[in-house]
Amino acid sequence: MIKITFPDxxxxxYKNGISSLEIxxxxxxxxxxxxxxxxxxxxIRDLTRPIDLDATLKxxxxxxxxxxxxxWHSSAHLMAEALESLYPGMKFGIxxxxxxxxxxxxxxxxxxxxxxSDLQTVENRMKELAAKNLTFSRxxxxxxxxxxxxxxxxxxxxxxxxxxxxDGTITLYTQGNFTDLCRGPHLPSTEPLKAIKLLSVAGAYWxxxxxxxxxxxxxxxxxxxxKLLDDYLVFLEEAKRRDHRRIxxxxxxxxxxxxxxxxxxxxxxxGSDIRQNLINFLTSVLRKRGYKIxxxxxxxxxxxxxxxxxxxxxxxxxxxPISTPQEGxxxxxxxxxxxxxxxxxxxxxxxxxxxxxxxAEFGTVYRYEQSGELHGLTRVRSFTQDDAxxxxxxxxxxxxxxxxxxxILYIFKILNFNDFTAQVSLRDPENKQKYIGSDENWERAxxxxxxxxxxxxxxxxxxxGEAAFYGPKLxxxxxxxxxxxxxxxxxxxxxxxxxxxxxxxNGSDNQKHRPVMxxxxxxxxxxxxxxxxxxxxxxxxxxxxxxxxxxxLPISEKFNDYAGKVLEILNNSDIxxxxxxxxxxxxxxxxxxxxxxxPYLLIIGEKExxxxxxxxxxxxxxxKGSMKIEEFVSFIxxxxxxxxxx
RNA sequence: GCCGAUGUAGCUCAGUUGGUCAGAGCAGCUGAUUUGUAAUCUGCAGGUCGGGGGUUCGAAUCCCUUCAUCGGCUCCA
Numbered sequence: 001m002i003k004i005t006f007p008d009x010x011x012x013x014y015k016n017g018i019s020s021l022e023i024x025x026x027x028x029x030x031x032x033x034x035x036x037x038x039x040x041x042x043x044i045r046d047l048t049r050p051i052d053l054d055a056t057l058k059x060x061x062x063x064x065x066x067x068x069x070x071x072w073h074s075s076a077h078l079m080a081e082a083l084e085s086l087y088p089g090m091k092f093g094i095x096x097x098x099x100x101x102x103x104x105x106x107x108x109x110x111x112x113x114x115x116x117s118d119l120q121t122v123e124n125r126m127k128e129l130a131a132k133n134l135t136f137s138r139x140x141x142x143x144x145x146x147x148x149x150x151x152x153x154x155x156x157x158x159x160x161x162x163x164x165x166x167d168g169t170i171t172l173y174t175q176g177n178f179t180d181l182c183r184g185p186h187l188p189s190t191e192p193l194k195a196i197k198l199l200s201v202a203g204a205y206w207x208x209x210x211x212x213x214x215x216x217x218x219x220x221x222x223x224x225x226x227k228l229l230d231d232y233l234v235f236l237e238e239a240k241r242r243d244h245r246r247i248x249x250x251x252x253x254x255x256x257x258x259x260x261x262x263x264x265x266x267x268x269x270x271g272s273d274i275r276q277n278l279i280n281f282l283t284s285v286l287r288k289r290g291y292k293i294x295x296x297x298x299x300x301x302x303x304x305x306x307x308x309x310x311x312x313x314x315x316x317x318x319x320x321p322i323s324t325p326q327e328g329x330x331x332x333x334x335x336x337x338x339x340x341x342x343x344x345x346x347x348x349x350x351x352x353x354x355x356x357x358x359x360a361e362f363g364t365v366y367r368y369e370q371s372g373e374l375h376g377l378t379r380v381r382s383f384t385q386d387d388a389x390x391x392x393x394x395x396x397x398x399x400x401x402x403x404x405x406x407x408i409l410y411i412f413k414i415l416n417f418n419d420f421t422a423q424v425s426l427r428d429p430e431n432k433q434k435y436i437g438s439d440e441n442w443e444r445a446x447x448x449x450x451x452x453x454x455x456x457x458x459x460x461x462x463x464x465g466e467a468a469f470y471g472p473k474l475x476x477x478x479x480x481x482x483x484x485x486x487x488x489x490x491x492x493x494x495x496x497x498x499x500x501x502x503x504x505x506n507g508s509d510n511q512k513h514r515p516v517m518x519x520x521x522x523x524x525x526x527x528x529x530x531x532x533x534x535x536x537x538x539x540x541x542x543x544x545x546x547x548x549x550x551x552x553l554p555i556s557e558k559f560n561d562y563a564g565k566v567l568e569i570l571n572n573s574d575i576x577x578x579x580x581x582x583x584x585x586x587x588x589x590x591x592x593x594x595x596x597x598x599p600y601l602l603i604i605g606e607k608e609x610x611x612x613x614x615x616x617x618x619x620x621x622x623x624k625g626s627m628k629i630e631e632f633v634s635f636i637x638x639x640x641x642x643x644x645x646x
Numbered sequence: 647g648c649c650g651a652u653g654u655a656g657c658u659c660a661g662u663u664g665g666u667c668a669g670a671g672c673a674g675c676u677g678a679u680u681u682g683u684a685a686u687c688u689g690c691a692g693g694u695c696g697g698g699g700g701u702u703c704g705a706a707u708c709c710c711u712u713c714a715u716c717g718g719c720u721c722c723a
Contacts, residue, residue, distance in 0.1 A: 103718095115650060116717090202718030203649025210720045214649050217718065249657080258696090258714060314723060336723055370647055370721060371714095379722080468723060487722085519723095556680040583680070591684035605682055615683080623683060 003054040014051075021047035021188055024059050035059040036192065036224075037070035037185050044069065046138060046185045062224055072097035074136060074175075074187040075126075075196070075222040076104050081178035082125035083218075087112060092180065093157045093206055093215050100232075100483065101221030105204050107157065107213070114216050119198040122218070130193040134176040136186040143167035146181060157206065157215075195229035196222045242481040244534035245376040251539050251597065253530070254377060263374040263381035265527055273547035273576075274533075275384075275526050279362055281544070281644060282386055282411070282522065289407060291360040291388060296340035298364060302330040307500055308339040309436055313469050319368045319381075333366035338494075338519060341389045342501035345515075350505035355515065356392035356400050362526070363387045377531035378486050384526045390518040391503065397516050401452040401491060404520050408476060408489045409458075411522050414644055417536070420488070422458050423475045424449055425466035435469050441495035446472045448493055470496040473519075481535040488524040488532065493517075539597045540619060544640040550577045551598045552614075553589045555605035557581070562609045566602065566629055573633045577602075594619060602632070 004023060005011040014023060020038035024031045024047070038047055039058040044066045051057070060067035076095035079102070083090055087108050095104030108114055141149075143162060149172070150158040158181050162170065173182045175190060187193075197220060204217040223229040240246070248254045253271030260266060267275060283293065302321045305311035314335065321330040334340070341359050350357065364384045373379055392400045412420065426446050427435045435442070449472050453460050460474070467473060476489035494517040497503075504512040523529035533541070543549060550570065554563040563579050570577040580589045586603065593601050603615040613626040627635070 113650075117651090200717055201650065204719045205648075208720075210648070214719075216649075219718080256715095262714070308723095310723060317721085318723095338723085365723090367723080372647065372649095372719080373721065374715095470723080492723095553683090555682055558680070583678095585679095585681050585686060586683060587681090588685055589683090594684060601683080603683065607682085617683060 002051060004051070005054075005056045007056075007058050016052055017050040019048050019050050020045070020057060020059060023057065031059070034061045036062065036067035036187055037064075039066060044185050046070070046136070046188070048136075048188045049138065049185075069097045070185045070187055071192070071224070072102040072222065073182075073185070074190070075193055075220065076102040077136070077173065077175060077178065077180055077182070077186065078126050078130055078190055078193055079122065079198070079218065079220055080104050080106070080180060081129055081176055082122050084178055085129075086122060086125055087114075091153075091155045091157055094161070095180075101199065101219060103217050103219045105206070105215040105217045107215050114201055114218065116201055119201065119218070123196055123198045123220075126193075126196050126198075129176060130190040130196070132176065133189050133191045135189045136173050136175045138184060138186070139172045139174065141170055141172055143170055146170045146172065149179065150181065192224045193222050194224060195226040196220065197229055197233065236482070239481040239483075242535050242538045243376075244378075244480070244531040247534050247539040248377070248531075253534070261381070262371060263369060263379070265377055265380055265382070270547035271530065274530055274541065274545050277545050277547075278523070278526060278529070279386075285407075285411065286358075286360050286388070289358070289403075291358040294341065294344055294359050294361050296334070296337060296344070296361060296363060298334050298366070299331045300334055300340060302332050304339045304343070305332055305335070308342070308497060309470065309500060310335060310339070313436075317368060319366055334363070335365055335367050337361055337363035337365065337385065337387045338389060338497060338517075339501070341387075342497055342503060342517075345389075345391055345503050346501060350391075350515070352393055352505055352507045352513065355505060356390050356396050357515075358388060358390050360386075360388035377527040378480065378484075380525075380527055383528070386521050386523045386526065386529075388520050390520065391498075391505075391515040392518070393505070393513070394516055397448055397493070397518070398452050398455075400518060401448060401493070402456055404491050404518065405452065405456045405458060405474070408491075408520075408522050412476070412489075415533070416542075417478065417532075419536075420476050420478045422453065422460045423466070423477055424453060424460045424462045425468075425473045425475055426462060426464050427467040427472060428465035431465065435467065437470060437496040442472070445493035445495060449474050449491075468492055470494050478532050480532065486524075486528060486532065488529060489522045490520065490524065492519040494519060541597070541599075542643050543599050543636070544643045546597075546599050547576065548578055548596075548598055549575045549636060550600040550602055551593045551596075552577060552579045552602045552604060553586060553593065554579070554581065555586050555603065557583060559604045559606070559609055563604050566604065566614060569629050570633065573637075575633060575636050590617065600632075600636070 001013045002016050003011050004014055020040065021032060024035050035047060037060045038045055039060065040051055041055045073096065076097065080092055080095055083106060089109060091107040093105035093107065096102065143165065146162045147159055150162060162181060171183060172179050173184060173186055199219045199221060202217045203214045206212040206215050221232065223232065248271070251270060252268050253274065254268055255266050256264065257266060299322065302311060318335055319333045321332050323330055344359060345357065362384050364382060366382050369379055369381050390400050427442060453474055471492050471494040473490050473492040475487045477485050477487050479485055498514050498517050503515050505515055507513045552563045552566055554560050560581055567577055567579050580593060582589065590601060597619060599619050601617040603617060608614055608626065613628055614632060615626050616624040616632060618624050
């Protein structure tokens with residue numbers, strides 16, 4: 001007998017070799033139908049795998065990530081089986097479960113192309129196969145046997161994977177006619193795979209290496225119930241409606257022009273207003289926190305970037321240097337502000353007493369991003385960073401770093417950005433040639449970041465190999481409407497540029513000392529931040545950010561004079577307001593302006609003219625009743641103050 | 647940059663196998679209407695069907711090429 005301990009602490013005895021599924025069945029047949037995987041002694045396993053020692057057991061229903069993992073991983077195998085039956089000779093790369101669904105990377109051979117129009121056929125075959133209720137069976141094999149099996153299929157991708165595995169750890173899973181190299185876990189059978197949707201097909205380099213072959217990646221998702229799939233598809237549709245590219249067009253915030261060039265955003269008046277509101281707000285916060293605002297040119301001599309090291313690292317991937325009529329001169333479009341700021345630092349002598357020095361700029365930079373990477377406002381070739389550099393003494397670094405974490409959290413809080421994650425990005429110690437700077441400085445910087453984040457009780461995930469080439473960083477990441485992750489704020493410790501630019505300050509010992517530099521942004525870039533704001537708010541910006549605060553709607557043209565008077569008062573009170581003078585019915589005017597997400601609609605008719613009031617209607621909430629114009633002015637001002645005061 | 651898809655009026659989209667197929671709705675402009683909390687009616691105007699080649703008696707429709715966009719991959723100072 002073995003003792004099984006459940007999550008609630010209770011324990012029961014079962015016969016040796018019993019499976020998790022059998023235990024579930026004994027608890028209740030219904031439970032057995034709802035579980036998809038089990039964690040046995042901390043390891044996620046197939047339900048059908050026998051347990052042969054005392055163990056803790058957690059059974060995973062759909063709500064658990066572990067259940068979804070097994071479910072979607074099994075779905076990937078089912079898709080592979082369907083593909084193999086439809087495309088004999090197809091070779092298989094990897095097919096994991098992902099956050100939402102699964103994919104499989106396949107090589108259909110050079111003659112065959114799989115496109116989205118083929119997905120329905122594959123989907124149908126998957127449904128046929130799933131309905132056969134095929135069991136997933138697990139088998140441990142030797143490396144030799146595994147290689148033999150996949151060599152026979154001449155599947156060079158699987159054999160490559162197997163050749164890197166340690167003998168004795170290799171398992172195969174089989175369902176129906178399909179056998180795959182796989183660590184598991186899987187469902188007991190294909191029976192629960194009822195609602196299936198293949199979503200898209202894309203290219204993906206084998207093993208993520210752009211020098212290797214590009215395979216065909218097919219994305220799909222499955223659910224145990226059709227209703228869940230339907231809900232998911234509705235969710236995807238709604239997410240598309242929140243896409244900042246779509247809303248940006250609808251609300252006339254920004255645009256792109258082929259003539260101007262790809263990835264070069266054109267801010268329309270309303271988008272510019274939002275942008276400017278953000279700049280004004282952040283500038284006032286920065287001034288209170290001791291930042292000095294600087295301004296630097298959009299180009300710099302190529303030697304500037306040779307000094308900084310950026311030219312060597314990114315020179316060939318950048319907009320190429322600009323040649324001048326004067327021979328031998330070369331300038332680059334500014335790809336970052338830091339070298340300029342270093343030279344500003346060097347323009348004046350510095351004392352240890354003046355540190356830390358905080359230098360901020362809304363600096364527009366230009367980067368030649370690969371054409372396929374451009375994406376709305378989130379990945380562009382020209383963007384404005386809310387950039388700042390802190391120059392401090394080594395002993396101030398930790399505190400300075402923490403103060404920036406504070407600042408970022410403060411700004412995010414004001415903007416109601418709660419859904420972000422913090423990521424510590426370190427260098428890959430296996431791949432040191434990607435980075436510049438001494439081991440000692442790297443180790444010191446990485447330690448500083450980790451400890452500063454810990455001291456601020458900031459929950460972080462650590463990612464190896466994501467550091468900038470000159471230093472480790474702490475990034476604040478958010479997801480867009482359809483789940484893509486973007487970096488917003490970032491804090492980066494840099495011991496490197498101060499060396500390269502020979503930055504110094506006079507210490508109390510009257511000797512020259514080297515400051516430490518911290519790069520930081522809060523928004524990341526105004527472009528990306530506005531994009532995320534649009535998706536978070538679906539275009540219903542908070543009042544203080546809204547480009548137009550109110551629109552006056554006269555019920556008929558008879559009231560246009562009064563409307564004009566109201567307009568003048570509001571605009572003179574810095575409440576940006578328009579009049580909708582069209583000879584439309586009030587219902588139409590309300591509808592149109594609601595769709596434009598105008599925060600307040602001010603309806604004016606006979607009653608209002610008589611009483612010298614306005615009827616206030618709030619976006620999304622409807623009629624709020626009448627008030628005097630001055631009342632409305634102070635109401636709006638107090639609402640705005642509330643939004644940006646903490 | 648790579649793989650795949652897409653590209654028709656300002657916007658959202660129809661256009662079967664190449665032959666009145668250049669259309670609709672919204673937006674715009676007209677005129678009528680003078681309206682009380684999410685769509686009043688009339689009329690008009692708008693496009694070398696992304697660009698450039700080609701096949702054909704004939705191309706939005708087929709082929710080639712190029713540009714851009716979308717979904718991914720790679721990249722992201």
